Amino acid sequence: MRFLTCGADGILVELADLDETLRVFAALQSAVKHAVEQTAESPERAAQPSATSVFAGVKQLIPAARTVYVAFDPLLSSRVELTAAIRALNVAADMERHSRIVEIPVIYDGEDMADVADLLGISVDEVVRRHCDTAWSVAFVGFAPGFAYLTGGDPIFDVPRRKVPRLSVPAGAVGLAGTFSGVYPRVSSGGWQLLGHTETPMWDERADPPALLQPGDTVQLGKLSAEFVRVNHSIADACAVAIRTPLGILFHTGDFKLDLTPVDGKMMDITRIGEIGNEGVLLLMCESTNAERPGFTPSERTVGRSLADIFLKNKDKRLVIATFSSNVHRVQQIISLSAENGRKVAVMGRSMINVIAAASALGYMNVPDGLLIDIKDIKRYPESQVTLVTTGSQGEPMSALYRLAFGDNERVTLGQKDLVVISASAIPGNEKSVGKIINALIGSGVSVMHDPETDVHVSGHACREELKLMQALTHPKYFMPIHGELRHLDANRQIARTMGIPDENIFISDIGKVLEIDAKGARFAGTIPSGKILVDGFGVGDVGSIVLRDRKHLSQDGLIVVVAAVDLDARLVTSGPDIISRGFVYVRESEELMGEVRGIAAAALEKCLEGSRTDWMELKNAVKDALGKYLYQKTHRKPMILPVIMDV
Numbered sequence: 001m002r003f004l005t006c007g008a009d010g011i012l013v014e015l016a017d018l019d020e021t022l023r024v025f026a027a028l029q030s031a032v033k034h035a036v037e038q039t040a041e042s043p044e045r046a047a048q049p050s051a052t053s054v055f056a057g058v059k060q061l062i063p064a065a066r067t068v069y070v071a072f073d074p075l076l077s078s079r080v081e082l083t084a085a086i087r088a089l090n091v092a093a094d095m096e097r098h099s100r101i102v103e104i105p106v107i108y109d110g111e112d113m114a115d116v117a118d119l120l121g122i123s124v125d126e127v128v129r130r131h132c133d134t135a136w137s138v139a140f141v142g143f144a145p146g147f148a149y150l151t152g153g154d155p156i157f158d159v160p161r162r163k164v165p166r167l168s169v170p171a172g173a174v175g176l177a178g179t180f181s182g183v184y185p186r187v188s189s190g191g192w193q194l195l196g197h198t199e200t201p202m203w204d205e206r207a208d209p210p211a212l213l214q215p216g217d218t219v220q221l222g223k224l225s226a227e228f229v230r231v232n233h234s235i236a237d238a239c240a241v242a243i244r245t246p247l248g249i250l251f252h253t254g255d256f257k258l259d260l261t262p263v264d265g266k267m268m269d270i271t272r273i274g275e276i277g278n279e280g281v282l283l284l285m286c287e288s289t290n291a292e293r294p295g296f297t298p299s300e301r302t303v304g305r306s307l308a309d310i311f312l313k314n315k316d317k318r319l320v321i322a323t324f325s326s327n328v329h330r331v332q333q334i335i336s337l338s339a340e341n342g343r344k345v346a347v348m349g350r351s352m353i354n355v356i357a358a359a360s361a362l363g364y365m366n367v368p369d370g371l372l373i374d375i376k377d378i379k380r381y382p383e384s385q386v387t388l389v390t391t392g393s394q395g396e397p398m399s400a401l402y403r404l405a406f407g408d409n410e411r412v413t414l415g416q417k418d419l420v421v422i423s424a425s426a427i428p429g430n431e432k433s434v435g436k437i438i439n440a441l442i443g444s445g446v447s448v449m450h451d452p453e454t455d456v457h458v459s460g461h462a463c464r465e466e467l468k469l470m471q472a473l474t475h476p477k478y479f480m481p482i483h484g485e486l487r488h489l490d491a492n493r494q495i496a497r498t499m500g501i502p503d504e505n506i507f508i509s510d511i512g513k514v515l516e517i518d519a520k521g522a523r524f525a526g527t528i529p530s531g532k533i534l535v536d537g538f539g540v541g542d543v544g545s546i547v548l549r550d551r552k553h554l555s556q557d558g559l560i561v562v563v564a565a566v567d568l569d570a571r572l573v574t575s576g577p578d579i580i581s582r583g584f585v586y587v588r589e590s591e592e593l594m595g596e597v598r599g600i601a602a603a604a605l606e607k608c609l610e611g612s613r614t615d616w617m618e619l620k621n622a623v624k625d626a627l628g629k630y631l632y633q634k635t636h637r638k639p640m641i642l643p644v645i646m647d648v
Helices: 018-041 043-047 051-057 079-087 111-122 124-133 270-280 301-313 328-340 350-363 375-380 400-406 431-444 464-474 486-498 545-557 589-610 616-635
Strands: 002-005 009-015 058-063 066-071 101-104 135-142 150-151 164-171 171-175 178-185 186-191 191-196 216-221 224-230 239-245 250-253 281-289 316-323 344-348 385-392 418-422 447-449 478-482 513-518 520-525 559-565 573-582 642-648
Touching: 002 079, 009 079, 018 058, 018 135, 018 400, 043 464, 051 058, 051 079, 058 135, 066 079, 079 431, 111 124, 111 191, 124 191, 124 216, 150 642, 171 344, 178 191, 178 375, 224 270, 250 270, 270 464, 281 513, 301 316, 301 328, 328 344, 328 350, 328 478, 328 486, 344 350, 344 400, 375 431, 385 400, 400 431, 418 431, 431 447, 464 486, 478 486, 545 642, 559 589, 559 616, 573 589, 616 642
Parallel strands: 101 216, 250 281, 281 478, 316 385, 316 418, 344 385, 418 447, 559 642
Antiparallel strands: 002 009, 009 066, 058 066, 135 150, 135 216, 150 178, 164 186, 171 178, 171 191, 224 239, 239 250, 513 520, 559 573
C-alpha cells in the first residue's frame, strides 16, 4: 500500500492488484458510512479525535484497477491522520460491500458470441447461462462516462481482447475482455468481445448520479424470469405466463377460460393470478376469441352430460365422434362413457392415435385394459358395441372423417346404422369445409349431430365476464388484446375501458409491430420482419419475391421454350425455331398452334436481323413480345416464354 499526494485535498492509494483494491474500497466505504452516522447521532463525540472521526471528512471515493482516490475536506481531516487511518483498516478479509443490486436485461445477439464460445470450449448456450447465472460486482468506472468494469463473474470468463479493435461499438453493447464484463454507455471504439446488447441506459446527464452503476454495486445481467400459472382450456396443463422484468410484470394469459368444475379437478389458479396482480402488472396481454359473447363459457363437464345422453339414446347405433385430438379431457370422457356402455373404442387419425398414446403414458388419460381395438378388427363387433373416435372435425381434406364421409376408407363404411357426432365448432374460415362433410354424410344416409344447441361442444376460450375477471385480478397499467380477429380485439378493448383502463394505455397491434415500454411510457416503435418463412430445399427464407412470381406464373400458365440458331454475320436464322411446351398445351394435340407459334417466332427473329438489330436481348424480347400477344389472343393464357438463341 503506497500513498501519493493529489493536491491539497486528495490522496491516491496504490495497491497490489484488483482484489486488494476491492477490499480496501469496501473497507473505506464501511468506515466512512460509520463515521457519518456517528457525526449525525452525536456531533460532540464526533469532534473528539479518533480514527473513526477522521473518515467523516471524506467527500468521495473513486476506485480503479489498482488505486483508490480519496477526496477529503482539509478542515475536517488532515492528510497525515487520514493516511494513518487508512493504513490501519482491516482489509485481511472481505468486507461487506455496497448492497445495491442493479438488474440489467441483456439480449444475447453479439457478433463475437460464437468466437467466445470457441475460445472457452463451451457452447453458445452455455456462455449465455454462465454470464447470467453469476452476480457481477462493479470494480471501478472508467474509459468512458458510465463505463463500469464488472468483475467476479464465472471463473471461466478470461478472454483476450480482439486483435483488431472496432472503430465503432454501439451504445448498450455488452462485452468481455480479460476477466471483466461491461456495457458500452455510448458509441465508441473498443476491442472487447461482444456478447449482446441492452436497452438500459448506462449514462444519463439528467440523473443524480448520471452513471447507472457505481463502484460496489452488484449487477445481475439478463435478469428476466418467467412463471407459469395454471389456467383452464381445451388442452391439458394450459398455462398463463408471468414474465418479470426490471420495469414490471408482463402477463400473457394464453388461451383460457374459468372452469369451476374441470374434468381433471384442476381449476384455474385464481389466487396466484391475484397475487401477481398485487405485485404490479405492467402489461396484460389477454386473449379475445370470445370477447363478443356475454357471460361465462360453460364447463367441459357439460359436454360429458350431453355425450352421456347420446350414448343412452343411441344404443342401437355405432357412434362416430369427431373432435380435436388435443382435447384430452373430451377424449377421456368419450372413452369412459364407452366403457360404461359396454362399447369398444377404435381410434382413427394419426394425431388422435399419437395423443391418446402419449396422454396414457404420461398419466393424463385412463384407458381400461382391452377397451381399445385396432381399426382393422372393427368388423368383428356389432355396430352397437363400437365407438369410433376420429379427427377431422374442421373438415380438413384427407382427414379421417373426410375420408369416411366420402367413402374413401377401405375398412369402415358408414350408413344408416351410424351416428356421427361432430364435437367441435367450426373455426372461422372452416365453415364451408365442415358443411361439405356434413352434406356428404347426410347424403349417405348417416345421422349427423352437430348443432351447437345439442351441447356436444363447449369453447375453451373466455367470454366477457371471464375477461373482466382476468383484468380485475391483474389490474394492469397497460393492456393489449390478443388472439382474435380485429372485431374480437376491439370488443376486448371495450371491456378494458369498462374496467377503467384509459384509452391511451390500450394497444391493438398487428403482427410484426413492436410495442416498446420503458420508464417514460409505452408506444409502438417500428416493426420487425414477420410472416411466412419459406423453406426451399436446404435454404430457409432465401426464396425471393421474383422467384415466387416466376413459380406462380409457371404453375398457372406453363412454359414455352423457343430454341433457334442464328448467323449474326450473315443475318440469317440457320436452324429452328423449335418449340418446347411444358404445362401449357400438349404439342401432339396442338400441332396447328405450335406451327403458327414457330412461324411467328421465326418472323420476329428475321425482322430483327434484317433491321441490323443483333443485340441478344433485343432478339429475345422480340420473340417474347410477338409470341406473348399471339398466345394470349388464341388461348387467353400467358405462358412463360423462354427464348434460347445461339450464334453459329
